[in-house]
Amino acid sequence: MRQAISLDTLQKLGKQFDGSANGKLAMNAVTKSGIAAVSVDSDVKRRMRYAFSVELKTGKVTSQNASGRCWMFAALNTMRTRVMEKLNLETFELSQNYPLFYDKLERANYFFENILETLSEPLDSRTVAFLLSGPMGDGGQWDMFASLVTKYGVAPKDQMPETYHSSNTGMMRKFLTIKLRQYACELRESYAAGASVERLRARKDDMLRDIYHILCVCLGRPPERFTFEVRDKDGAFIRDTSITPVEFFKKYVDMDFSQYVSLINAPTGDKPFGRTYTVKFLGNVKGGQPVKYLNLPVEDLKAAAIKQMQSGQPVWFGSDVGQWLLGDWGCMDTGAFDFDAVLGSSVSMTKAQRLDYGESVMTHAMVFQGVNLDENGKPDRWKVENSWGDKAGNEGWYIMSDPWFDEYTYQVLVDKRFLTEEQRGMWEQDPIELKPWDPMGSLALTGV
Numbered sequence: 001m002r003q004a005i006s007l008d009t010l011q012k013l014g015k016q017f018d019g020s021a022n023g024k025l026a027m028n029a030v031t032k033s034g035i036a037a038v039s040v041d042s043d044v045k046r047r048m049r050y051a052f053s054v055e056l057k058t059g060k061v062t063s064q065n066a067s068g069r070c071w072m073f074a075a076l077n078t079m080r081t082r083v084m085e086k087l088n089l090e091t092f093e094l095s096q097n098y099p100l101f102y103d104k105l106e107r108a109n110y111f112f113e114n115i116l117e118t119l120s121e122p123l124d125s126r127t128v129a130f131l132l133s134g135p136m137g138d139g140g141q142w143d144m145f146a147s148l149v150t151k152y153g154v155a156p157k158d159q160m161p162e163t164y165h166s167s168n169t170g171m172m173r174k175f176l177t178i179k180l181r182q183y184a185c186e187l188r189e190s191y192a193a194g195a196s197v198e199r200l201r202a203r204k205d206d207m208l209r210d211i212y213h214i215l216c217v218c219l220g221r222p223p224e225r226f227t228f229e230v231r232d233k234d235g236a237f238i239r240d241t242s243i244t245p246v247e248f249f250k251k252y253v254d255m256d257f258s259q260y261v262s263l264i265n266a267p268t269g270d271k272p273f274g275r276t277y278t279v280k281f282l283g284n285v286k287g288g289q290p291v292k293y294l295n296l297p298v299e300d301l302k303a304a305a306i307k308q309m310q311s312g313q314p315v316w317f318g319s320d321v322g323q324w325l326l327g328d329w330g331c332m333d334t335g336a337f338d339f340d341a342v343l344g345s346s347v348s349m350t351k352a353q354r355l356d357y358g359e360s361v362m363t364h365a366m367v368f369q370g371v372n373l374d375e376n377g378k379p380d381r382w383k384v385e386n387s388w389g390d391k392a393g394n395e396g397w398y399i400m401s402d403p404w405f406d407e408y409t410y411q412v413l414v415d416k417r418f419l420t421e422e423q424r425g426m427w428e429q430d431p432i433e434l435k436p437w438d439p440m441g442s443l444a445l446t447g448v
Helices: 007-019 023-033 035-039 070-087 097-117 126-133 142-152 170-192 197-219 245-253 298-310 339-343 351-356 402-408 421-427
Strands: 226-231 237-243 260-264 276-279 293-295 315-319 364-373 379-385 397-401 409-415 432-434
Touching: 007 023, 023 035, 023 339, 035 339, 070 097, 070 142, 070 245, 070 315, 070 364, 097 126, 097 142, 097 170, 097 197, 126 170, 142 245, 142 260, 170 197, 237 245, 260 298, 293 421, 298 315, 298 364, 298 402, 298 409, 351 402, 379 402, 397 402, 402 409
Parallel strands: 260 293, 276 432
Antiparallel strands: 226 237, 260 409, 276 293, 315 364, 315 409, 364 379, 379 397
């Protein structure tokens, strides 16, 4: 059996390429303009129209800038509509820097506790290696955001505006990561030298003090109380003095997290539909709301999302945004490119196979703000609010085809009342714990 590529094989491959009908034409076009530009379907803009039979009122497009806070921006964009409606506002933004501060602080504590839990495991174990691989990412999950808001509330953007490092988290993340790995080393080596877990946990308080100091330097010190002032669409001035972030959330957002469930579509053999799941070591607030998913067929996710939007509520969702994305039109469509014709090779993997083999994972959270239902009441395209600013996509907005939803949307967050009675019963099951590196935990690692 041949193990190396021979010269005869190379000559044969070269002759086959020269003899192909479109090989030379494709080579000339791609070497000049690139695969994507040559592969674009010229009909996509006519087919993927920005018109929707169900469409919600929204605020101005937001921008997460050079940070991986998509999950926060998407969550806050669903919450701000409640404030806008309650106070008759044209647009409004909640501070994205405020939850970032507490996520980093809580994530440091969560990391320390995970290191303490695994002190007896060898350093080269897959679990410890996983914990050390990315201890201070920007990504996250809905339940992690709910835990932050339950504990710390929310604040208007003017009470904790963006800073250089909230909008450009890379260098801050680097130093926090270095500190966490340094402290993990100290905890493990002290334990090996005979220190008790109680003594190490006391040392953790000093470590958290250092993390808090770095966060204040980079992000500013979070408000404890503030005066809220705004003018509504009719010109009426609104003032609320000496209010805490938790009080602000309860008074103006008024969202009952216990009524919302995360539905996922992960059609892999290890995750039967109709069961609930969690991911080990996935979280930020110790003792906070655990991450929990109910795995259902993709049509069930669509049905619940449509019902929620028809009731006037937007839908937080997670997907693999970079797949078949036509950036200048803000279009996510499996038919947007004809790569097979240009490259002369077909790509054919199922959604389950892509998950199993690492070809696709959940990378980005956004918000559904509309859907177009055809004459039979079936969705054919979805209106998406992104958080990449108004220079991206179609003035900040994106459109998703229904086939793209089938293949690359993995999660939606919906109110329980939009589930069937059977699905609500499924949700009450105790979750099956998945490995820390399971693809259903990827948004917390790869938020973009």
